[in-house]
Amino acid sequence: MLSKFKKTIFKKRAPWEQNLVVLWFGTFMAGMAFSEVMPFLSLYVDTLGQFSKQQLSFYSGITYSATYLVTAFVSPLWGRLADSKGRKLMILRASLGMAFVIGAMGLVSNIWQLIALRMIQGFFSGYISNANALLATETPKEKSGLALGTLSTGYVSGNLIGPLLGGLLAEFFSYRITFFITGAVLLIVFFLSYFFVHEHFHPVQRAKPLSTKEVIGKLQNPKIVFGMFLTTMIIQASNNSITPILSLYVRQLMQGIGPVTLVAGVVAAVPGIATLFSAPRLGELGDHIGTEKILSIGFIFAICMYIPMAFVNSVWLLAFFRFMVGISDGAMLPAVQAILSKRSPAEVTGRVFSWNQSFQALGNMSGPLIGSAVSGSFDYGAVFISTSVLVALNFILVQIVSRLEQKKAN
Numbered sequence: 001m002l003s004k005f006k007k008t009i010f011k012k013r014a015p016w017e018q019n020l021v022v023l024w025f026g027t028f029m030a031g032m033a034f035s036e037v038m039p040f041l042s043l044y045v046d047t048l049g050q051f052s053k054q055q056l057s058f059y060s061g062i063t064y065s066a067t068y069l070v071t072a073f074v075s076p077l078w079g080r081l082a083d084s085k086g087r088k089l090m091i092l093r094a095s096l097g098m099a100f101v102i103g104a105m106g107l108v109s110n111i112w113q114l115i116a117l118r119m120i121q122g123f124f125s126g127y128i129s130n131a132n133a134l135l136a137t138e139t140p141k142e143k144s145g146l147a148l149g150t151l152s153t154g155y156v157s158g159n160l161i162g163p164l165l166g167g168l169l170a171e172f173f174s175y176r177i178t179f180f181i182t183g184a185v186l187l188i189v190f191f192l193s194y195f196f197v198h199e200h201f202h203p204v205q206r207a208k209p210l211s212t213k214e215v216i217g218k219l220q221n222p223k224i225v226f227g228m229f230l231t232t233m234i235i236q237a238s239n240n241s242i243t244p245i246l247s248l249y250v251r252q253l254m255q256g257i258g259p260v261t262l263v264a265g266v267v268a269a270v271p272g273i274a275t276l277f278s279a280p281r282l283g284e285l286g287d288h289i290g291t292e293k294i295l296s297i298g299f300i301f302a303i304c305m306y307i308p309m310a311f312v313n314s315v316w317l318l319a320f321f322r323f324m325v326g327i328s329d330g331a332m333l334p335a336v337q338a339i340l341s342k343r344s345p346a347e348v349t350g351r352v353f354s355w356n357q358s359f360q361a362l363g364n365m366s367g368p369l370i371g372s373a374v375s376g377s378f379d380y381g382a383v384f385i386s387t388s389v390l391v392a393l394n395f396i397l398v399q400i401v402s403r404l405e406q407k408k409a410n
Contacts, residue, residue, distance in 0.1 A: 016135065016139040016140070016143070016147065018198070019134065019135055019197065019198070019199075020135060020139075020147055020150060020151060022192070022193075022196040022197050023131045023134065023135055023151055023154070023197065024150065024151055024153070024154040025154065025192060026091070026095075026127070026131060026154070026189050026192055026193050026197070027127070027128055027131050027151060027154035027155040027158065028154040028155065028157060028158035029158060029185055029186075029188060029189045029192070030095065030127050030128065030155065030158065030186065030189050031128070031154065031155040031157070031158030031159035031162060032158035032159070032161060032162035032165060032185065033098075033102070033158075033162065033182045033185040033186045033189070034158075034159060034162065035158070035159045035162035035163050035166065035268070036162045036163065036165055036166030036169070036178060036181075036182045036185075037102075037105075037166055037178065037179070037182065038162070038163040038166060038243060038246065038247075038265075038268050040166065040167070040170045040175050040178070040247060040261050040264070041060065041063060041064060041247075042056065042057075042060035042245060042246075042247050042248055043175070043247055043260075043261065044114075044175045045059050045060050045063055045111060045114070047175070048108070048109070048110055048111045048114065049110065049111055053376075054376040056248070057245055057248070057372045057375050057376045058372055058376060059111055060245065060248075060368075060372060061245075061368040061369050061371065061372030061373075062115060062369075062372075063111070063114055063115055063118055064118075064240075064243055064368040065364070065365040065366070065368045065369050066115050066118035066119045066122065067118045067119065067121045067122040067125075067361075067364075068122060068360075068361040068362070068363075068364035068365035069119065069122065069361070069365050070119045070120075070121075070122030070123050070125075071122040071123075071125040071357065071358070071361035071364075072358045072359075072361040072362045072365065073358075074122065074123055074125065075125060075126065075129065075354045075355070075357040075358040075361060076351070076354050076355060076358060078090055078093075078094075078125070078126045078129075078130075078354055079129070079133075079350050079351045079352075079353065079354020079355065079357075080350075080351060080354070082126075082130055082133060082350035082351075082354065083347070083348065083349075083350035083351055086199055087130040087131075087133050087134035087137075087199060087350060088130075088134065088193070088197050088198075088199040090126050090127075090130040091126070091127050091130050091131060091134070091193045091197065092190060092193055092194055093124065093126070094124050094125060094126040094127040094130070095127055095186050095187075095189040095190040095193055096124075096186075096187070096190045097123070097124030098121055098124045098125075098127075098183075098186050099183045099184070099186035099187040099189075099190060100183065101117055101120050101121045101124060101183075102117075102121060102179055102182050102183045102186060103179060103180050103182070103183025103184070104117055104179075104183075105117050105118075105179040106175075106176035106177065106178070106179030106180050107176070122361070125357065125361070126354070126357065127189070127193075128155050128357070129353045129354055129356065129357035129360075130350070130353070131151065131155075132148065132151065132337055132341075132353050133349050133350045133352075133353040133354075134197070134199055135147055135148065135151055136148065136337075136340075136341040136344070136349050136353070137349050139341075143287075146280065146283055146284045146287060148283065148334055148337040148338050148341055149279050149280050149282065149283015149284065149286070149334035149337075149338065150279070150280045150283065151337075152275075152279050152283070152333050152334040152337060153275060153276050153279040153280060153330075157272040157273075157275055157276040158272070159272065161269045161272040161273070161276075162269070162272075163264070163265045163266075163267075163268030163269045164265045164266055164268070164269035165265070166178055166182075166265055167261050167262045167263070167264055167265020167266065167268075167269075168262060168265060169181055170261045170265075171259055171261050171262045171265075215348045215351050215352070218345050218347070218348045219343065219344065219345075219348075219352075220343060221343055223401060223404055224339065224343060224401055224402075224404075225340060225343055225344070225352065227397065227398070227400075227401030227404075228336050228339050228340050228356070228401075229355060229356055229358075229359040230359065230394075230397055231295075231332075231336055231394055231397060231398055231401075232336055232356050232359045232360050232363065233359040233360065233362050233363035233366075234363060234390055234391070234393065234394035234397070235332055235333065235336070235363065235394060236359075236360050236361075236362075236363025236364045236367060237362075237363040237364075237366045237367035237370065237390055238302070238306075238363075238367065238387045238390045238391050238394070239325075239329065239363075239367065240363065240364050240367035240368050240371070241367040241368065241370050241371035241374075241383055241386065241387045241390070242371055242383050242384065242387065243268075243367070243368055243371070245371055245372065245375045245380055245383065246264060246267065246268055247260065247261065247264040248375075248380065249318075249380040249381075249383075250263055250264040250267055250315055250318070251264075252380060253312070253313070253314065253315045253318065254315055263315055266319060267315060267318055267319045267322055268322075270319050270322050270323040270326065271322050271323060271325050271326025271329060272326060273323065273326065274323050274324065274325075274326030274327045274329075274330060275326040275327070275329045275330040275333075277330075278326070278327045278330030278331070279329075279330035279331075279333070279334050280334075281330075282294050282298075282330050282331045282334065282335075283334040283335070283338060286334070286335055286338060287338075291335045291338045291339050291342075292335070292339070292398070292402050294331050294335050295331065295332055295335040295336065295339075295398055296395065296398060296399070297331055298328045298329075298330075298331030298332035298335065299328070299332065299391055299392075299394060299395035299398065300395065301324075301327065301328045301331070302325060302328035302329075302332070302388075302391045303388050303391050303392055303395070305321050305324040305325045305328065306321075306325065306384050306385075306387050306388040306391060307384065307385065307388045308321055309321045309322075309381070309384040310381035310382065310383075310384040310385050311381065336356075340352055340353065340356060370383075370386060370390075371383045371386075371387075374386050
């Protein structure tokens, strides 16, 4: 029966398209599971002790960032194993491990237990990066922009739509029950990946894995690759600077009246709708006019959308500008993945994408800490000003890296 189901779903599809379909659903569900806690994480922290406003912002930032601190260090290890043992194995490890860890978060009794579990969650990272690496190695280079752009909508849309589901679950059930449900969702991802993802993996036969220096030597233009790593870090820092205090900002705008958790979930989720529709089209457009151009346009548009968020007096205006930021995400995130794919030989793709995940994790870690520090010292609106500055710095970085590559080509 399973064989018949596969034939029905994948009829007349190329092998890379088959993987794209399966991995899209896997990354969507994984992204949704990861972000379900976003609307209420700071509110959950508030139930674990008696905290001042500054302490609540601080602990919320630490709790959110703890996962990514560990991820930044372990990702290269998983990347090396992915290149020698296969990306599918890493996908299974990540989804199964996080299923149990996230479920356990519903059982904590104090803030330190929650922070510890968030750190352990970081140890089981790697589903998204290995999904990207697996697809990148088996997709024709001329189709990589379309494929990776489409795949990014799975994670990004799940990651940004997840808060809506999390807000609904927390509103109608409880914070703790939502963690149990999230763990169950990741367990479903594990089984989907186990049965439906197929990798034609051929490990490179060598006495020992390539060293970091040897991997860099395989790259045609290491400067552009490392420039994209830094770009990934800043994009993620910008996107996540508001994350730990988003529900607190929504509560302030609503003056504490009404279903704060549910509305916070809507505000956190609306960028996913824009990203879902914009990323594949912008990724395909990048294949025709140049991925770097799409990336630059995304930066400029994001700057124009972040600044007004600091001055809104309505939660629905905040939601509107968040929606527009989703369009810029649809331009930036797939563009970076496509640039890395086109400049990475297949034998080191796993390492390159794992390094990129480390920088992504550093951005995910530093963004909330910056947001917490700024909101604790000033106010919630000031976080958006600091975020626009980060995006502007990223835009300058991309321009510098692009010019260096052009000079080398000439």
